[in-house]
Amino acid sequence: MTTLEPIPGIDPDEMVQEFNRPFEQLSQLVTNAKNSVEALVHHVKFSPFNLSPVAALWIKKSLKAIKEGLAKVVKLVADAVKHQAPVVSLIVQSFHWVNAVKKPMSNMSGMATNWSSNAYFGDWTGTAANLYRDKAKRQQDAMAAVTKKAEFISAWLYKIARANVDFMVELSGIATKFAGAFVTASIQAGSVLELPVALAKIAGAVGDVVTSGLDALGRIVQRFVDAMKDALDIANDTADQLVLPGGHWPQAVLPGPPTLANRFGPSVHPGF
Amino acid sequence: MTDGYTVVTGAVRQEATKWDGFAEEVAPVHVAAQNASLGPFAFFVADPTGGLLPQFDAGVHLTSYKGYVSYMEQLLAGAEAEFPQIADALIKIATAYEQAEKVFELTNLEEIWKE
Numbered sequence: 458m459t460t461l462e463p464i465p466g467i468d469p470d471e472m473v474q475e476f477n478r479p480f481e482q483l484s485q486l487v488t489n490a491k492n493s494v495e496a497l498v499h500h501v502k503f504s505p506f507n508l509s510p511v512a513a514l515w516i517k518k519s520l521k522a523i524k525e526g527l528a529k530v531v532k533l534v535a536d537a538v539k540h541q542a543p544v545v546s547l548i549v550q551s552f553h554w555v556n557a558v559k560k561p562m563s564n565m566s567g568m569a570t571n572w573s574s575n576a577y578f579g580d581w582t583g584t585a586a587n588l589y590r591d592k593a594k595r596q597q598d599a600m601a602a603v604t605k606k607a608e609f610i611s612a613w614l615y616k617i618a619r620a621n622v623d624f625m626v627e628l629s630g631i632a633t634k635f636a637g638a639f640v641t642a643s644i645q646a647g648s649v650l651e652l653p654v655a656l657a658k659i660a661g662a663v664g665d666v667v668t669s670g671l672d673a674l675g676r677i678v679q680r681f682v683d684a685m686k687d688a689l690d691i692a693n694d695t696a697d698q699l700v701l702p703g704g705h706w707p708q709a710v711l712p713g714p715p716t717l718a719n720r721f722g723p724s725v726h727p728g729f
Numbered sequence: 730m731t732d733g734y735t736v737v738t739g740a741v742r743q744e745a746t747k748w749d750g751f752a753e754e755v756a757p758v759h760v761a762a763q764n765a766s767l768g769p770f771a772f773f774v775a776d777p778t779g780g781l782l783p784q785f786d787a788g789v790h791l792t793s794y795k796g797y798v799s800y801m802e803q804l805l806a807g808a809e810a811e812f813p814q815i816a817d818a819l820i821k822i823a824t825a826y827e828q829a830e831k832v833f834e835l836t837n838l839e840e841i842w843k844e
Contacts, residue, residue, distance in 0.1 A: 529781055536776040543770035550765055557761035558801070565751050575744065577737035585822055585835045588842070589744070592815065603804055610797055617790065621774045628775075671781060678783045681773055685785070688793035704800060706807025710814035713843045 461612035461687065469552040473545055476622045479629035480541055483534050486632035493639035494527050497656065504652060512653045519656035526663040529671070530635050533628055548618045554611035562604040569597035592709040595700075599707050602700045613687050620680040627677060631670035638662035738823040745819035752812035759805040765798045767791070818842050 501516055508516065570593050572578040581589075638659055701707065772790040775782055821841045835841065 532779060533775060533781060536779060537774050540770045540774045540776075543768045544772075544774045547767055547771040550767060550771075553761065553765065558758050558805075561754055561758050565754060568747065569751075575740050575747075577740040578744065580737045581740055583834060585838055585841075588838055589819070589822075592842070596811070596815070599804075599808070603801070603808070606797075606801060606804075610794075610801070614794075617772055624774055674775070674781075675783050678775075678777065678785065681777070681787070681790070682783075682785050685789050685793075688789060701804060704803065706804050706811055708807075709811055709842065710818055711843050 461609065461616055463608060463612050464552055464555055464615045467552065467556055469549045472548050472552075472618065472622065476545065476548060476618075476625055477541070479625040480538065482629055483537070483632055486629070486636050487531060487534050489636040490527055490530065490632065490639070493636065494523055497523065497639070497659070501652070501656070506652065508653075515653045516656050519653070519660035522660040523656075523663050526635065526660075526667045529667050530632055533674075534632065537625065537628060544618070544621050547614055547621070551611050551614035551618050554607045554614070559604055559607035559611065562600050562607060566597055566600035566604055569593055569600060595707045596709060598700045613684065616687070617681065617684050620677055620684070623680075624674060624677045627670070627673050631666060631674075634666040634670070635663060638666055738826045741819050741823040741826070745816040745823070748812050748816035748819065752809065752816065755805065755808045755812060759802070759809045762798060762802040762805050765801070767794060814844065 498520060501520065570590070769788070769791050772794075773787045777783070777785050777787050818841050822835065825835060825841070
């Protein structure tokens with residue numbers, strides 16, 4: 458089975474915050490970028506300059522490139538917002554496998570065949586005692602197996618959660634650079650000669666930001682693809698025949714009619 | 730003390746209590762597994778079919794996870810059913826010893842370890 462980095466600590470809050478933080482800036486950044494693009498379009502539309510056809514075409518091409526870049530960033534942010542709450546649930550679930558499953562199962566596994574707190578248990582010997590010890594050991598093995606499985610699924614989710622956090626940090630960086638690309642250039646667009654040049658510069662800057670940003674995001678996407686290989690491990694891991702025969706908990710008490718159950722009279726044990 | 734075996738029924742009953750405790754402890758663990766499902770959007774904050782990013786099938790993650798959750802759920806349901814039965818079997822053993830009013834070798838272990 459693939460070795461995965463276990464989750465650090467027991468509290469998902471810090472990671473949830475780390476994931477949510479970029480979202481707080483993103484809506485403002487997108488608004489800023491949209492406003493900048495609108496201002497540029499407005500500036501061109503009401504330009505007092507008499508533009509040559511070549512300059513006008515150049516400007517048109519630049520504006521088109523800028524709008525396309527903006528549309529890509531807006532799409533990535535809109536998708537992210539749509540997935541934000543579900544990804545938070547994945548982060549929380551990653552920690553929950555450890556806290557709510559691994560820990561109690563590990564605790565029981567440690568106690569199942571530990572008879573130190575049962576002072577006279579050692580005095581019980583013979584076939585019945587040995588049979589019980591064997592059954593307790595098999596239960597303990599199953600507890601230990603489930604403990605490991607809970608840890609594995611938690612680590613698998615954590616790896617995916619970490620990639621999502623990194624994706625959002627990267628996306629936030631792209632939006633910041635994107636919004637920043639307008640700041641210097643738009644000031645320069647003050648004369649008939651400068652306008653097409655300035656727009657081309659913005660279009661170039663925006664294009665670079667989007668291209669390099671998408672490359673970086675693509676590398677993070679690769680980590681999700683890698684996680685699919687771990688998913689195959691997960692599928693294979695369910696074939697744990699020895700400790701968990703047929704994918705079931707080992708039965709200490711076999712099913713069947715309790716034909717002689719009353720041989721010893723009514724049980725004093727509640728629930729029997 | 731006869732035939733090389735001894736027993737203290739109190740110790741056997743104490744074991745039963747232990748397994749009843751496990752039954753109580755494993756019940757919320759089983760519930761945790763039942764509530765561990767995740768939605769289709771939980772695995773990736775972006776849309777891998779949107780054309781901007783390298784495409785992959787995010788559904789594979791969901792399918793794998795779903796399968797694992799139901800596997801864990803099945804295991805833990807088994808544990809939840811098993812632990813109180815172990816406690817019951819131990820009580821039967823202790824009761825058998827007590828009703829014989831002596832320590833004796835049980836000859837019906839197969840019946841005791843049956844539902």
